[in-house]
Amino acid sequence: MTKHLILVAGNIGAGKTSLAERLGRRLGWHVAYESVDDNPYLSDFYTDMRAWSFHLQVFFLGHRARQHEALYAMPASAIVDRSVYEDAHIFARALHELGNMTDRDYRAYQALSELVISKLPRPHLLVYIEATVPTLCDHITKRGRDIESAISKDYLTLLGRYYDDWMSRFDLCPVLTVPGDNLDFVRYPEHLEIIADRIEAKLAGKEAVRFPKPEAIVGS
Secondary structure, eight states: OOOOEEEEEESTTSOHHHHHHHHHHHHTOEEEOOOOTTOTTHHHHHHOHHHHHHHHHHHHHHHHHHHHHHHHHSSSOEEEESOTTHIIIIIHHHHHHTTSSOHHHHHHHHHHHHHHHHTSOOOSEEEEEEOOHHHHHHHHHHHTOGGGTTOOHHHHHHHHHHHHHHHHHOOSSOEEEEETTTOOTTTOHHHHHHHHHHHHHHHTTOOOOOOOOGGGSTTO
């Protein structure tokens, strides 16, 4: 069997973890997650974002880069919940724009990130879950995480703008964009099957991969 490394990307609340978990079971692939519990800077960051944003982003960069390399080298196929690329193009950029990362720290982080990412092997596919702010807010409310209670619609909109910009220029590997507003892969197994089928087709080199129109999706 051909070995693959797939990255799942998307805004906060898009459903990255849920999709990665279910695809892992469906395809029989290893699933890897971002490091949160063992992050030594997370609590300090939420106490003083401006003081600790650079440290936090450097930790995430190192963790995700090591994870990316290890998964690429392992013999089994793997799916990663959030990509190594999103921190630089989305979250560090947002921290800088909102005044939580200084110009000096942002320039240093971007230079380091570009160097690290340039050395990483390319993934085989990026699965991008595209969802509107109302859908993201609905997902965030339903999962009820205290750490996400202060996330605003304006912040999600800002991140969404950055995702649009990033995706318009991303060329490291093929991209499969999942319509997150129309496919509820948590509630409907048939929606997960649609996504899994499209992933397998994309990895097989079939470029004409299309999702059905919303009214044609069973379970909607």
